[in-house]
Amino acid sequence: MNRNPNPSSCHEPVIDLQDVTVQYGGRRVLNGVTFQVRQRDFVGLIASNGAGKTTLLKTIVGLLQPASGSVKLFGTPVDRFKDWERIGYVPQKNNLNPLFPATVREVVMSGLYGRKRLFRRIGAAERRRAEQALEALGIADIAERRIGQLSGGQQQRVFLARAIAGNPELLILDEPTVGIDMETQRAFFHMLRHMHERHRLTFLIVSHDVETLQAYLGEKPVHTHDRLRFYVKHSHSLEDCGEDDISHGLLQEKERLTVGHLV
Template identity: 60%
Template sequence: MQTNARFGCHQQIVTIDDIFFSYENKPVISGLNFSILERDFVGLVGSNGAGKTTLLKMIVGLLKPVRGEIRLFGQPIDQFRDWERVGYVPQKNALNPLFPATVREVVTSGLFGKKNMFRRLSKQERSKADDALYAMRIEDLADRRIGQLSGGQQQRVFLARALINNPELLILDEPTVGIDAETQAGFFRMIRHMHQHHHITFIMVTHDMDMIQSYLGEDSVQKSGGLSFYVKHTHEPENCRETDLTHSMQQLRETIEV
């Protein structure tokens, strides 16, 4: 396992310990070690086929490594149960445009674990959904079918779904693919605000090197195979004014372009 003086007293949110993964005996990730601290912003860059999405899927438990271990919040991933602490926005092309769900249904699905998928929402949970819709400026789209929305609108829906539980770890897989440049700029302003002012750790896959280097620095902190890791640390308590995302929904909303 990687050790680094930067760890200090800060909690390791994700620990990747000697991970190997292959598709049909073709190695994709080999011997990867990396640790992500609370309130890090990690930009993950690599060519197609380098293993970016594969790594994210292993971190959220959708794939299992051939060898090695991943820990979330100090727990081995196969024992981890607190999934409400993790928000995940997959690639846009993972959406079936014919999926018969409204925006509100997609957002509220972020509240459901495997054991409570079919229970009724409480008043507090409906309020959390309203807050997330409001923050992403999509409250007027609540009753629209998700497949009827533009790419930028869909990404706001999936981000609202990921944020509804006020996660401590937010994982974004190429969140701006297929979105126009103006909407991309608004999206990046929003997530920078979230990183600077909320207690959230970020992992983001993107091909936008200008965004990565402007916010995370010119140089990667680590390379492994075809993967490059860029990291910005925001550990100072005075930079983290909000512990509950719902306390500053108006601030968050104002960072998004209409």
């Protein structure tokens, strides 16, 4: 389904934070945060440890309730938001239990199960999209291996494939390159830049990698709140991928991207 038929119309808020205050563990972690992420923004959030980055992400996706203020996703208050398939999430690498018994294919397939699809059989088209995501991210040849047996770069490709298999509009990435070597980080960000420039995707990424983010988003944050710094690049490119299926478009660019270095 083409959710944004007019690529030049990309200014609608995807995430809308208004005066958000969050208390966690008996202390105030966030105080009056106001910020908007709009369609096709690439937002890099940089802050020191303890500044509230993870707390902010958990509040955005409804895992934490603000003490005051409001959070909206695609114009809907987060406590009433139901269309979770519109959002893909790539967690921190170190959140993975290495003993988790799932295979690569099973992890990627799990991205097809949104709340609306939980009790419905996965169809042939959806399975094909998962296989395309495996191929596009260069992990089809390890699809039957256990996720805990993979290197850090391979695991991140699996989680990214899982996120794009559901064809989301918003990708949230929480420290996606922690513990990954520099060459792998460059290849990973190369891939994200392509997805942002050529597809109708919005990104919110939390990272300590200031140099890499600033190389794409610019050296000055567009907004600062306490210790939180928001860097933003908006994609106005009209050269959108002709396919709404993200994994299909990535397959066409696979040779150009340096995914072979993500090992």
